[in-house]
Amino acid sequence: MTIQLYELAGKDDRRFSPYCWRARMALEHKGLDYETVPVRFTDKDLIAFSGQERVPVVRDGDNVVSDSWDIAEYLERQYPDKASLFGGGVGHGLARFLNVWTDRVMHLALIKLVIADILAHVDEADRDYFIESRTARLGEPPEEIQTRSEDDVRAMVHAVSTVKAALGSNNFLAGNAPAYGDYILFGAFAWSRSISDFQLLKTDDPVYAWRERMLDLFNGMPRNAVGYDV
Numbered sequence: 001m002t003i004q005l006y007e008l009a010g011k012d013d014r015r016f017s018p019y020c021w022r023a024r025m026a027l028e029h030k031g032l033d034y035e036t037v038p039v040r041f042t043d044k045d046l047i048a049f050s051g052q053e054r055v056p057v058v059r060d061g062d063n064v065v066s067d068s069w070d071i072a073e074y075l076e077r078q079y080p081d082k083a084s085l086f087g088g089g090v091g092h093g094l095a096r097f098l099n100v101w102t103d104r105v106m107h108l109a110l111i112k113l114v115i116a117d118i119l120a121h122v123d124e125a126d127r128d129y130f131i132e133s134r135t136a137r138l139g140e141p142p143e144e145i146q147t148r149s150e151d152d153v154r155a156m157v158h159a160v161s162t163v164k165a166a167l168g169s170n171n172f173l174a175g176n177a178p179a180y181g182d183y184i185l186f187g188a189f190a191w192s193r194s195i196s197d198f199q200l201l202k203t204d205d206p207v208y209a210w211r212e213r214m215l216d217l218f219n220g221m222p223r224n225a226v227g228y229d230v
């Protein structure tokens with residue numbers, strides 16, 4: 001039976017959730033048949049069956065899993081004969097670190113550079129909800145957060161330089177081939193690219209080359225998603 005991935009969608013079918021990108025890449029990596037179900041922020045009734053209010057949600061027959069990390073663990077457990085997402089216990093632990101680092105450091109840096117750009121791309125029905133919920137969560141309205149101050153740009157440069165150091169001469173964070181750690185980080189870049197033309201990476205940066213390799217995976221599925229060519 002085809003797996004369903006409930007995924008955040010904006011105007012023009014833009015898929016701009018970093019967490020949903022993690023789940024989408026994990027499904028691709030496993031080579032599983034899946035279809036995506038677009039969900040707007042305010043479509044809470046569509047995912048009510050999952051018992052919570054956030055996407056991604058995966059429905060696999062009778063199994064319902066939410067939270068991108070739990071989804072990755074579920075897929076690894078449920079489909080052990082398909083390509084491994086973590087490469088064993090050690091890789092699982094290290095990916096967990098990257099999950100937390102990306103959520104807390106990379107996403108925070110990114111929010112300050114592109115959060116207001118989301119406004120032009122959310123469905124009209126979501127606009128007020130997005131502004132109100134993010135203002136309550138972050139303490140300021142999106143337009144006041146996205147000033148792209150020198151400090152904010154420097155925080156991103158620092159985060160990118162950390163990735164560059166970790167990448168070293170490898171093609172992927174996981175080594176010669178991509179694994180879940182790459183998908184975690186890629187989610188941040190896929191999010192940015194889907195709603196903003198802000199140039200996060202210089203074209204001569206090895207992290208840019210890594211992102212290019214990620215965009216080409218799975219027959220170019222990520223590159224073909226609606227977004228800016230930056």
Ligand SMILES: N[C@@H](CCC(=O)N[C@@H](CS)C(=O)NCC(=O)O)C(=O)O
Binds near residue numbers: 055
């Ligand atoms: N820790 C969760 C975070 C999921 C999450 O925050 N998803 C956002 C979309 S990026 C969401 O559904 N937000 C709903 C809302 O703000 O109402 C994960 O890794 O999946």
